[in-house]
Structure formats: structure tokens, C-alpha cells
Amino acid sequence: MTDVTIIGGGIVGLATALQLKQQRPGLSVIVLEKENRVAAHQTGHNSGVIHSGLYYKPGSLKATNCISGYHMLLEFCERENVPYELCGKIVVATKAEQVPQLNTLFERGQQNGLGGLRRLSVGEMREIEPHVAGVDGIFVPQTGIIDYTQVCEAYARVFQRLGGEIHYGEKVEQLTPGNSLSVVVTNKTRYETKLVVNCAGLYSDKIAQLTQREPIGLQIVPFRGEYYKIRPEKHHLVKNLIYPVPDPNFPFLGVHFTRMIHGGVEAGPNAVLAFQREGYRKSDINLRELFETLAWPGFQKVAMKYWETGLGEMYRSFSKSAFTKALQELIPAVQEDDLIEGGAGVRAQACDRTGGLLDDFSIIETDRAVNVCNAPSPAATSSLSIGKTVSEKVLSRF
Template sequence: MTDVVIIGGGIVGLATALQLKQQRPQLRVVLIEKEPAVARHQTGHNSGVIHSGLYYKPGSLKATNCIQGYHMLIDFCDAEGIPYDLCGKIVVASKQEELPQLDTLYDRGQRNGLTGLKKLSLAEMSEIEPHVTGVAGMFVPQTGIIDYKQVSDKYAEKFQLLGGEIRLAERVEQVTPGTSMSIVVTNKARYETKLVVNCAGLYSDKIAQLTQREAVDVRIVPFRGEYFKIKPQKEYLVKNLIYPVPDPNFPFLGVHFTRMVHGGVEAGPNAVLAFQREGYTKSDINLKELFETLSWPGFQKVAVRYWETGLGEMYRSFSKAAFTKALQALIPEIQESDLEPGGAGVRAQACDRTGGLLDDFAILETDKAINVVNAPSPAATSSLSIGKTVAEKAMARF
């Protein structure tokens, strides 16, 4: 018999497991992960940015957890000797019409408690990033870079040292909620547990549907973000991190430049519909999952609302020249020949029935389950704070 079964071995599931064992060592906690190693999906394909909390609505779960999680992450890495670099970033307004949104971001950052934010003229931006162009910008000193796979491995190590159990290469097939216990059946074992915690990322909606009898009125829509790498001889074009002013109506940050903690510079990502939940390439197609996405009323409303933006993202996915042109809005010197194929990640974006792309973190609760159904970026930065929140919800049941 188990006290808590956590489904999902990404950074949020691992952080939740660690927080639970640290705060209630006597609880028997088992984490189940379908892959042969932890952090294989969203976490392992993460661009490695430590987010400051600049973008998020003050008072939202994203804002509070990102800012608290930021400090918890830095403290954890300092204690465990995990390298990171708080190099800062600039956010660039390329056009006059983006200036009001830049002002909004500056205001949000201040309201979220960020210190040292600085508005920049083009000349001041050039002192930080000599090859950038734009109308105006902002420097955000708190932003940094890190390896979240390394962080996740350390969470897993510490969780196990505290007596927690991780079961790898086990896929959850059934969850049966009972009056006092729930039954979790995998392809390898059967677990009786007092509480199920769902941190399944790209499949969090599927697991939520298993854990509660009432309808789960959100679906995960997978968006693939594709990156290019800047060839080594042109990496001098980017010193640290360069971001555009994001579209306030679309929950993605736009193509940007990111220096990586282990070396190299990434450019991207775009945001295109993935044809399967773990579809990291254009040729990855799961017809059943694709049909589920296309037939979801919420996604159909999203498609109608954002068709023009979506077509632009898809065009950039197939046209390196178009991708390069988007990057040239930030660095005009960048050329198509300077780019080589990079990696890709898939964002688990929750979408409700009305066509709302959930902007905030979302947690659904029943008597026997806690379902983290929306935890996209900045979930990695926020992981210890989200884990603490979920752990506290869990401990309230015991």
C-alpha cells in the first residue's frame, strides 16, 4: 500500500515528490514514469532559460510560483553545486506599435517585484548586444541559463535518498478511484494508494480523465517549438539572450536567441501544431491523437481565431528563409547560411472547450486526486514552488 502515487517523471513531478518527502518523510511516495529515464519530454527538451517572472499577470499562479520558484531554484543549485549563469536578457521592441506592450511588461515586472529593470534606447541596447536592432528595449537582469535535466536528476537523487521510490518504464493504464483507496494499474504492477498526483505533462488531461468521474473540460494541445543553432563562427552575434516583445494574445514568446549553459546559441522556437503529443519532428504523426486534437471544440475555436498567426508559424516551420527573416527583426546581420538545424520541444498547452488557451497554471482536485493539468513554461523555473504547492495540497489529505 502506498500513500501517494505521482504519475510523471518530469521536473514538476520530481519536484513534487522531493517536496513531499522533505516535508513528510514518513509518507510512502512512489513516482511512476513511462520512459526508461526521468525528464525525457518537456523537461529534457527545454531551452534552459531561468525565467524572471516578467511576463505574467501579477497575482496569477504563474507570477507567484515563478518568482518564488526562481529563488528556490537558485538556492537549490547553490546548495547542490549545479552550474547556472544569471546573464540577463534584453527584450526588444522592433516597431513603434510594440512600445505600449514593452511598457506593460516593464510595469508587470515592477509589480512582480523585479529590481534592476532598465528601459533602453537603441544605443544602450547596442552596448549590451552590439548586433541587435530595434526601436527600444528593456534589460532584465534576473534571467539566466541552466541545464534542467541536471536539475531534474538531482531532484530524483535526493528524493530517492529520502526513501522515495521511482519506477521507470512503467506506463499507467488504468486508475480506479475508490472510497478509501485508489487503484493504479500499470503495464508492470498494481498500486493501492490513498492519493494520486498527476504530473503527466503532455498526457495530463488523459490521466485526469482516469482519476475523476466528472468531465475534465480541458484538453492538451501539443505545440512543437523548432530551433536552429547558430554556427560556431557566427555565435559572436549573440552575447546572452535576446527576446522580442511577445504577442499579448498568443501564449508564446516568439522566436528569440538563447545562449546555452553548455555552449552554443539557439534561435527559435516557432510554435506549430504537433501531429502527436510527443511529435518532435514534422514526420511524427499519430492519427488517433491528431484526430482528438482536431475534433476538440476548443481547438477548432483557436484555429478560427489564430489562423493567420498559425499559418505564419507553419510557413516558418517549412521555410528556413522565413525563419531567418523573423530573426533578422532582432539581428539584421543573421543570414540563412548562419543557421543549422537544432532541436525541438513540444509544449503541453491546455485548451478549454470555449477555445481559451489556458495562460495560467491549472490544478484540478478531487478527494482522491490532484491533477496538474496546465504547467507549461515557466514550469521548470517554478518547479520547486509548484511542487511545494502540490505537496501542501497533498499533505492536507493526511
């Protein structure tokens, strides 16, 4: 019998496990991970950016967790010798009509307590990024680069050093909540546990539904983000990080340029519907999961609302020239031949029945479970803060 069983060995699950053992060393905590390593899905496929908290509505869970999590992450990395670099980024308005949204971003950043934010003239942008094109910009000094798989491996090491256990290759197949104990059955073992913490990412809605009888009212819709890499001889075009002004009506940041902590430059991602929850390639299709997505009333409303943007994203997915054209708005010198096909990630985006794409983190509690049901970007940056929030909810039960 275990006090707490955490489902999912991504960055939020491991951060929660670590926070629990640090705050209550005597608690027995295990992490169940279906793969043979940590950070196998969302965490290990992201772009490796340390986010500053610029974009998020002041007072939202995203804003408060990002800013506190940012400082906690840097302190952890210093202590555990995880490499990172605070290189800063610029956010660029490429058209005059984007300037009001850039103004809003600047005000949000100030409200969220970001010191050192600077408005940039065209000349100042060129001093930082000589090849960038734009009419106005912001410099964000807090933004950085990191390898979140390495962060997860460090979380796991410290958690295990404190007496926690990680069980790999264990996929949860059944979960039965009881009055005093819940039973978790994996492909290998049966566990009895006082409390379940669901950090299952792309399958968090499925696990959450097992913890209660009533419908949870949301479903994970998987969006694949595809990247290109810039050829080494063209790395000089990008010094650090270059982002566009995001479309306020679309819950993704738009294609951008990211220098990587281990070298190289990535360009992307787009945002296209994935035809299976762990569908990292265009050819990955799971008919049952695809049907579940298409049949969800909320997704149908999303598709009607964003069909034009969605078609553009899908076109860019299949057209390298269209992808290049989007990147050329930021750096006109980038050519199609400069791009090499890179990796892809899948974002677990929670969608409610009314067609709302949840913008904020979502935590659903039941008597025997705490379910983290929406933890998109900046969850990696925010992980220790989210883990602290979840662990406090857990510890209030003991």
C-alpha cells in the first residue's frame, strides 16, 4: 500500500513527486511511467525554452506559476548542475496592425513583474538580431534555453535520492476509486494507494474519467507542432530567440526561431490536428482516437471557429514553401533550402464541450484523486511551481 501514486513521468509528474518528498519525507510516493524513460512525450519533444511569463493574463494560474516556477527552476538547475542559458528573446511586430497587440504584451509583462523589458526600434532590433524584419519589437531578457529532458532526469534523481520510486514500463489499465483506498492496475502490477495524482498529459482526460462517475466535461485534443532545423551554414541568421506577435484569437504562439542549448537552431512549430494522441508523424493515425476527437462537440465548435486558420496550418504542414514564407516574415533571408526537416511534438490541449480551448492550467479534484488536466506551455518552466500547488492539495488530505 502506497500513500500517493503519480501517473505520468513527464515534467509535471516528476516535479510533483519531488515536491511531495521534499515537503513530507515520510510519505510513500511512487511514479508510474508507461515508457522506459522519463520525459518521453510532451516534455521531451518541446522546444526547450525557459518562458518569462510575458504572455499570460495577470493573476492567472499560468502567470503566477510561470513566474514563481521560473525562479524555482533556475535555483534547481544551479544546485543540480543542469545547464541553461538566459539569452533573452525579441518579440517582433512585422506589420503595423500588430503593434496594438505588442503594446498589450508589453503591459502584461510589466504587470507580471518582468524587469528589464525594453521596447525596440527597428534599429535596436537589428542590433540584437541583424537579419530580423519588423516595424516594432520588445526585448525580454528573462527568456532562456534549456534541455527539459535533462531537467526531468535531475528531478528523478533527486526524487529517488529522497526515497521515491519510479516504475517504468507500467501502463495504467484500470483505476478503481474506493472509500479509503484506490486500486490502480497496470500491465504488470496491482497497486493500492490512498491518493492518485494524474499527470498523464495526453491521456490525462482518460485517467481523470476513471476517477469519477460524472463526465469530466473536457477532452484532450492533440495538436502536433512540427519543426524544421536551420542548416549549420545559416545559423548566423539567428542569434538567440525570435518570436512573432501571437494571434490573440488562436491559442498558439506562431512559428518562431529558437537557438538550442546543445547547438543548432529550430524553426517552428506550426499547429495541426494530430490523428492520434501520440502522433508525431503525419502518417501516425489511430482511427479510434481520431473518431473520439472528431465526435467531441467541443472540437466541432473549435473546427467551425478556426477552420480558416486550421487549413492554413495544415497547408504549411505539407508545403515547405508555405512554411518558409511564414518564417520569412521574421527573417526574409531564410530560404527553403536552408530548412532541414526536424522533429515534432504533440500538445495536449484540453477542450470543453462548448468549444473552449482551455487557456489556463486545469486541476480537477475528487475524493481520491488530483487530476492535472490541462498543463500546456509554460508548464515545463512552471513545473516546480505547479508541482508545489498540486503537492499542497495532496498534503491537505494527509
